[in-house]
Amino acid sequence: MATISVEEENYVRMSLLLTGISPRAVRIKFDLEFHPTGLDASLKKEYNKLSELKRKKIISESQWNVLFPRFPDVPDSRYFDVSLMLTLLRNLATLTPPRGGFDRLPPVIEISTEADLARIKYYRNYLAHLSDGKIDTTFFNTAWTDITEAIDRLGKMKQECDHLKTKPLDQTNREIMMDIKRSYDEIKELKKSFKSLKRSHELLQGKHENVEKSNELLQENYKKVKISNALLQEQNTEVRKAHELLQEDYMKAKKNVEEIMALPQITEFRNTKAREEEERRRTEEIITEIQNMRKRIRIEGCVIT
Structure with a gap:
């Protein structure tokens, strides 16, 4: 040995x-x-x-x-x-x-x-x-x-x-103690491996906690977005209702105007205005015709006073 x-x-x-x-x-x-x-x-x-x-x-x-x-x-x-x-x-x-x-x-x-x-x-x-x-x-x-x-x-x-x-x-004592020493060395290596695994586990645990926190933040943001969407839906409903009310008011106002325009007084007034407009147009045409005649006479050498 x-x-x-x-x-x-x-x-x-x-x-x-x-x-x-x-x-x-x-x-x-x-x-x-x-x-x-x-x-x-x-x-x-x-x-x-x-x-x-x-x-x-x-x-x-x-x-x-x-x-x-x-x-x-x-x-x-x-x-x-x-x-x-x-x-x-x-x-x-x-x-x-x-x-x-x-x-x-x-x-x-x-x-x-x-x-x-x-x-x-x-x-x-x-x-x-x-x-x-x-x-x-x-x-x-x-x-x-x-x-x-x-x-x-x-x-x-x-x-x-x-x-x-x-x-x-004796040889037995020596072998036993050296076996114990080798066992100690193996235990130390196992402890090192365990510590390494423990650190890896802690890192993974930390990453898992970060993922959980991120998930919680996403859940909170989702809830906020959901609430904001609900508020926008409510506001959209209110805007649509307001638009409908404006449409109703517009139709009522249009109907009122049409009823007013159909009154006899308004009709007579519009007819008078139309006749006046027609007379004004005819007068302008006569004046334009006279001016054209004068131009032709001037061209031929005659002067009209």
Whole structure:
């Protein structure tokens, strides 16, 4: 079987320390804060706060199922991972955060229980984010001392930690931890793919929302156009009615004029006007005839006075 390098062996040992021993040390502190006999009642009492942590994705679905298993099962801290226990201690217990908070590595001089919990959390995150499955020996020795002292203060397990650091690793341990490392890498890739899919979904969701908004605007505009069309129809009806009334008034006025023009006085007046017009026309013709005769006589050399 293939051998592994010193750096890879450092990774295996630290993995065993953080996944095998540190959870038991954290659980000792956890059980002091949440006694196993009262754990179920304590969690139910804080149900609303825990629901909010789940909503914020601080507690995962699988962790939630461990906290609130199906009846008749009850929660048991032996099945809680380190991440879940640290989350519950931070949010439900009366702990005083380290000076730099729970998300930073505390200085070596800070040795409170809260600082030790922060140390274990920090190195677990560090290990989870390693990309090559190797740990430099200098860093390994410093980190090992920091972690084992924290474990010893929490659970008095220094002897077990020292034994793990020096005992020969059999091939099974190596293969298991390297398989775990490969699994971590696969999980990271899956998480990246999930994030990419999530972003794509969010973009599609945003586009869908924009389409819905556009559709709502179109619906509103359609309603406005429909209302405007109804108003125009009403106005058109009113204009048509007004036109009909004008037509009626015009016909009445025309009839009145025709009736007036048919009166005897109007007829006599029109006849008189016609005779006068006829006489005026005949007079003009006589004058025109006389003027023509004078022109002819002048042409022939005669002058009429």
